[in-house]
Amino acid sequence: MMDRTNRAVTDRRSRENARSIQNVYVDGNAVRRLQEIPDRRYSSGRPAQNKKRKSSRSAASAKASGRAREVSRTTQRNRRKAMSMGRGYVVFLTVVSVAVLFFCVYYLQLRADVTGRIKTVAALETELSELREENDAYESQVNSDVDLNRIKKIAIGRLGMNYPRDDQKKTYSMSNNSYVRQYQDIPRSK
Structure with missing residues (x-):
């Protein structure tokens, strides 16, 4: 007759199976195979190395067991030689460290200077654009206030100005330049 299994029995069996699976090492194509290294056997020509290896093994076992071992x-x-550094090497490291520190500080100063100049240029550009806008506003106000007909009436009526006569006009022939440079006074008519 088969035993009836309830949930508690099934859970207990699955936990036991999981524990037993965790403690098993499986060799295969996805898991690295363990390679055990056999102890080397030395010929009788080198007994000193044999003793050193045995003493190092015994020292390792003494260390593992908690006993202190003596070091020759x-x-x-x-x-001590391996842990200490020579004076020349220390001086070299000090010089290199100071040089690196100097260049880092110098680089940071240059970056701060460049950032400051960029901010100054941005402020000046903002000021220039504001001045241009202000100048354009004044120019448009002046141009809108000027009435050329009124100026003409004042010039002719109050100041007694007239249009020039043909004998008062002088014409100049111009070269290819689009402007005239006056180096001398214009000669008076005879």
Whole structure:
């Protein structure tokens, strides 16, 4: 007779299956295969290296177990040399750092100067456009206020001006220039 399974039993079984699947490593085409490296066996000609490897393994196991291992003086001296820098190298790094800092500060000053000049130019352009608008407004006001017929009446009536007669008119022949330059006074008629 088959056991009846209820929801609780099914959930428990699925959790157990999930735990067992998580602890399994599967080799395949999508998963890298583990490559174990076998211990090397050295010939009897090099027993010193064998001892060093064994001592390093024992040091690693001592470190793993929490015990402190002693380091030889030569190793300590080599570590100090590797960690220390020579005076020349320190001076070189200092000079390079100061040079980089100087160029960065100089660059920032130039950028600030350029930004300030751009703002000044923008302000001057705004002022120029306002002055042009103001000038155009004054010019249009002056032109609208001028009545040429009134000026003509005042010139002829009050001031006694007349139109020139033909004998008072002098004509000049012009070259290809569209304007005349007057270098001398115009000669009076005889």
